[in-house]
Every structure is written in structure tokens, then in C-alpha cells.
Amino acid sequence: MVTFDKPGVYGIKCAPHYIMGMIGLVVVGDQTANLDAAKAVPHDIIATKRFEPLFAKVQ
Numbered sequence: 001m002v003t004f005d006k007p008g009v010y011g012i013k014c015a016p017h018y019i020m021g022m023i024g025l026v027v028v029g030d031q032t033a034n035l036d037a038a039k040a041v042p043h044d045i046i047a048t049k050r051f052e053p054l055f056a057k058v059q
């Protein structure tokens with residue numbers, strides 16, 4: 001169990017399936033709190049492609 005106590009967006013990375021692009025994005029309250037920093041986190045090519053539409057939804 002994870003408790004989010006600060007607003008922002010949190011990238012979720014499935015450890016065994018990250019290489020196949022299994023990621024997620026959790027939005028806690030004000031997504032603008034750390035959006036730029038979250039978008040700047042480097043990922044491999046597949047995960048980067050998967051994050052793009054998720055980040056587009058929260059802008």
C-alpha cells in the first residue's frame with residue numbers, strides 16, 4: 001500500500017513489464033505541482049511513448 005501525501009503526478013512503473021511499456025500515472029490533487037519535473041524523468045522509448053498520452057490528459 002502506498003499513501004500519497006503530496007499533490008502532483010506520480011509515474012508508476014511495473015517492474016517485470018516496464019520493458020514492454022507497462023506504466024501508469026497517478027494524479028493526486030493539483031497535477032501542476034510537479035508536472036514539469038515528472039515529464040522530465042527519462043524513460044526508455046516504449047515507456048516514453050506510453051507516458052505521452054497520459055501526460056496530455058492531465059495538462
Ligand SMILES: [Cu+2]
Nearest residue numbers: 014016017022
Ligand atoms: Cu506489469
